[in-house]
Amino acid sequence: MVSLLGGVFLGWSLGANDASNIIGTAVSSRMVKFWHAAFLAALFCVLGAVISGQAGIETLKGLTSLNVNQAVISSVAAAVTVTMMTILGLPVSTSQAVVGAIIGMGILNSQLNAPGLGKVVICWLGTPVGGFVITLVLYRVLAFFYNKFSISLFDTDRLLRAALILSSSYGAYVLGANNVANVTAVFVGAGMITVSTAALVGGASIAMGILTFSRPVVKTVGSKLVNLDPFSAFVVSLSLAITIHIYTMIGVPVSSSQAVVGSVLGIGIIKGANTVKLETLKRIFLAWLFTPVMACSIALALSFISRLSYTPVS
Amino acid sequence: MFQFLFNKENRVEKLIFQYLDSFHLVLDHFSRALATCITRHQCEEFDFLMDQTHKYESKADDIIDEINNLMFSKALIPDSRGDIMNMLISLDKIPHLVERALFIIRYQGLIIPDVFTADIESLIQISLESCELLSKQVELFIKNKGGTRTVMGTIDANESRCDHIERRTISKLFDSDMDPFFKLQFKELVLVIGDISDQADRVSKLINILTLKRRV
Numbered sequence: 001m002v003s004l005l006g007g008v009f010l011g012w013s014l015g016a017n018d019a020s021n022i023i024g025t026a027v028s029s030r031m032v033k034f035w036h037a038a039f040l041a042a043l044f045c046v047l048g049a050v051i052s053g054q055a056g057i058e059t060l061k062g063l064t065s066l067n068v069n070q071a072v073i074s075s076v077a078a079a080v081t082v083t084m085m086t087i088l089g090l091p092v093s094t095s096q097a098v099v100g101a102i103i104g105m106g107i108l109n110s111q112l113n114a115p116g117l118g119k120v121v122i123c124w125l126g127t128p129v130g131g132f133v134i135t136l137v138l139y140r141v142l143a144f145f146y147n148k149f150s151i152s153l154f155d156t157d158r159l160l161r162a163a164l165i166l167s168s169s170y171g172a173y174v175l176g177a178n179n180v181a182n183v184t185a186v187f188v189g190a191g192m193i194t195v196s197t198a199a200l201v202g203g204a205s206i207a208m209g210i211l212t213f214s215r216p217v218v219k220t221v222g223s224k225l226v227n228l229d230p231f232s233a234f235v236v237s238l239s240l241a242i243t244i245h246i247y248t249m250i251g252v253p254v255s256s257s258q259a260v261v262g263s264v265l266g267i268g269i270i271k272g273a274n275t276v277k278l279e280t281l282k283r284i285f286l287a288w289l290f291t292p293v294m295a296c297s298i299a300l301a302l303s304f305i306s307r308l309s310y311t312p313v314s
Numbered sequence: 315m316f317q318f319l320f321n322k323e324n325r326v327e328k329l330i331f332q333y334l335d336s337f338h339l340v341l342d343h344f345s346r347a348l349a350t351c352i353t354r355h356q357c358e359e360f361d362f363l364m365d366q367t368h369k370y371e372s373k374a375d376d377i378i379d380e381i382n383n384l385m386f387s388k389a390l391i392p393d394s395r396g397d398i399m400n401m402l403i404s405l406d407k408i409p410h411l412v413e414r415a416l417f418i419i420r421y422q423g424l425i426i427p428d429v430f431t432a433d434i435e436s437l438i439q440i441s442l443e444s445c446e447l448l449s450k451q452v453e454l455f456i457k458n459k460g461g462t463r464t465v466m467g468t469i470d471a472n473e474s475r476c477d478h479i480e481r482r483t484i485s486k487l488f489d490s491d492m493d494p495f496f497k498l499q500f501k502e503l504v505l506v507i508g509d510i511s512d513q514a515d516r517v518s519k520l521i522n523i524l525t526l527k528r529r530v
Contacts, residue, residue, distance in 0.1 A: 031391050143530040152457045153528070154327045157394045158320050230391050231530045 003068060004187060006075035008205040011183035013082055014094045015045070015209020018179065020217045021240060021256040022171040025233040026164045027218050034215055040165070041172035042207035048176030049203025054195050055251035056181030059120070060098065061189035063113050064106035071190035073306065074101035077299035078182070081291060090287035093255030096124065098182040100295030107296070108303055123252040124288070130246060131262025132269075135239040139270050142235060160230045164237060171241035172210075175256055176203045178248040228267060236263040258284065322389030326398070329381045330456060333402065334449050336374040337409060341445050343367040344412040348438055351419055352431055364416045371409040378402055397524045404517045405452065408445060408510060415506045422499055427492070430500070433483045437476055437507050444472040444514035455521050462525050466518045473515035480508035 023037040066074065078097040085092035099120055106112035151159065180202035188198045228236060243259040261284055267273075347363035381402065385395045418424060426434055451465040483504050487497055 033388075139530075146530050150458045150460070153394060153398075153455065154323055154390075156458065156528075157323060157390050161391060229530070230393050 003072045003192065004184075004201065006072050006079060007184050007187055008201065010075055010079045010082070010094065010098070011180075011202050011205025012209040012213070013079065014179055014182060015042075015206035015211075016213035017082075017086070017092070017209075017217055018094070018175060018206075018256045019172075019210040019214035021260045022175055022237075023168050023214075024218050025228070025237060026168050031161050031164055031230070032168070034218065037165075037168060038210055038214060038218075040169050041175075042210045044169045044172035045176035045207045045210060046200075046203040048173035048178075049180035049199045049206065050176075050196070052173075052177035052248055053180035053199040053203065056178055056248065056253045057185045057188055057195050057198055059116060059251040060102065060181045060185035060253065063099070063102050063116050063120070064109060064111050064189070066102070066105050066109075066186055066190045068190045068192060069306065070105045070108075070303070071186040071192065073302045074098070074105050074186050074299050077101040077104065077295050077302055080298050081295040084294065085287060085291060090283055090290070092287055093124075093258060093291055094179065094182050095253040095255050096288070096291040097295040098186070098253070100292030101299040102186065103292065104296035104299030105303070108300065119250075120252050123247050123250060123254055124258075127243065127247065127254040127258045128262030128265070128284075130243040131239055131259040132266045134242050135235055135263040135266030136270065138239050138242070139232070139235045139267065143231070146231065160234055163234050164230075167234060167237040167241055171237060171244070171256075174241050174244040174248055176206060178244050178253050179206065179256075181253045228264070232267045232271070236260065236267060239263040239266070258288070322384050322387065326381055326384050326389050327456075329377050329384070330398070330402075330452075333374055333377040333381070334452060336370045336377060337405070337445075337449060339370040340367055340374060340409045340412055341442055343370065344416060345438065345442055347416055348419075348434075352426055352435065361420070364420055367413055367416055371413045374406060374409050378406055397528070401452065401455070401517065401521060401524065404513070404520055405448070407513050408448075408517075411506055411510050411513060415503060415510075418499070418503050418506060424499055424503060426500075426503075429490070430483060430487070433479055433486075434504075434507070437479050437483070437504070437511075440472050440476050440479070441507060441510040441514070444469045444476075444511045444518075447472075448514045448518055451518055451521050455525055458528075462522055466522045469511075469515050469518040473511045476508055476511035480504055 019038070019041055023032070023034075023041050026032040027034050027037050075098075078094065078101045081097040081100065082092050082094055085097075099117075103112065103117065180199055183202035183205060184193065184198035187193050188195055193201070240256060240259045240263055243262070244254060244256060247254045261280070343363050343366040347360055347367060350360045350363060382399065385399065389395075390398070419426075447465050447469050451462050451469070454460075454462045454465065484501055487500055487504070490497075492500075
């Protein structure tokens with residue numbers, strides 16, 4: 001069970017980082033108090049992992065076969081990558097780090113599920129695009145109804161606040177369902193735990209990250225998104241949840257950060273405003289390229305180090 | 315069904331309508347005070363009506379303070395908070411102007427000469443009409459009903475009419491052979507009363523912008 005700690009740590013850091021994408025807008029705009037939002041997000045995250053997390057776990061564990069040692073190494077490699085990318089200030093995707101590390105182990109075992117890997121990479125490309133397209137469609141449809149009915153200022157306020165709470169809860173549910181695979185799939189692949197235990201442990205560790213360490217990240221990221229008007233913030237939140245939900249049904253863990261950027265870009269196109277800076281896009285693209293490569297390299301290096309043995313010279 | 319979740323919001327909504335009631339009462343007492351002053355110059359009733367105007371103006375201020383406190387204790391989403399606060403702060407300048415006009419008459423012992431009565435009456439009547447329309451526009455904005463643009467058009471036209479009367483009155487005043495000190499005092503009164511329709515026009519245009527901004 002001690003071997004699981006690497007996964008739990010990864011889940012904790014994932015929860016601490018990715019909660020900002022889900023509840024950042026609601027909290028930093030003071031529509032919802034942090035503890036209310038964090039508690040709801042943690043609860044729905046565990047529910048999502050347990051109820052709908054199996055598909056992603058099956059996909060990731062199918063990428064290659066790992067033994068217990070390799071499972072721990074890939075988990076630690078992903079955690080180290082996430083930490084290094086965070087230090088470099090690049091928007092990191094835990095999904096890409098985990099898949100990169102698994103690929104490293106697959107290369108070592110000369111056993112890689114190419115069709116499965118292709119599906120994952122296509123979904124990575126599709127995440128920001130999905131967020132972008134869903135936002136364009138959702139905004140037009142919801143705006144049509146929003147403008148058609150004369151809802152009073154106070155009712156609009158109540159409606160938007162309730163909608164944002166619901167969409168954030170939905171976002172947390174799909175975050176748990178989608179990203180739990182990143183946390184514990186390798187241990188299922190190594191035969192250490194069952195799928196349902198993996199879903200519960202993974203979901204709980206992500207929830208712990210949300211409850212214990214997400215507050216500073218939520219405040220920082222949220223304040224960058226708060227310039228969006230409340231309606232746009234709600235559309236971004238809902239689009240993010242729908243995008244991740246689609247990939248959860250396909251069974252591929254994706255990055256909520258990349259889905260958010262796609263959604264915010266969509267709002268920019270609709271409003272004719274520059275919602276995301278070119279520099280931010282550049283950094284996201286760099287992170288998109290480097291995260292799996294770095295995780296793969298670290299996994300290979302750790303595996304090499306673990307095989308070294310001390311032979312005294314006679 | 316879920317009204318209990320939005321107690322602060324419900325209270326803010328109620329207070330805005332209470333503010334509008336006080337706003338009406340301020341205008342009503344102002345109008346009656348000036349009518350008294352024009353027909354009978356100085357009288358006890360004027361003092362009473364001026365006190366009543368001051369009372370409702372203070373009440374309106376208290377309501378705004380309460381709305382402010384409620385909103386900044388996290389009632390409403392920040393966008394709505396900002397919009398409502400901007401609108402109320404602008405609107406609240408009108409009761410201040412109204413009160414100032416009465417203070418000028420009372421504390422400077424100003425008597426409106428008969429030759430200017432008709433002009434001042436028209437100025438007041440048009441300004442008050444603008445304020446009534448403005449109050450209606452605020453309601454339309456809060457209830458998100460159409461028609462704010464039409465109301466804004468009428469208020470804008472009223473503002474032009476008031477400007478015209480204001481200029482004519484001041485010109486007539488300085489053409490007369492009245493005491494120069496009185497001329498300056500009376501000019502100040504005309505400008506303050508004229509400012510009411512100017513401010514109503516400013517608030518009306520602000521509400522129009524806020525209405526457009528809230529559309530998605």
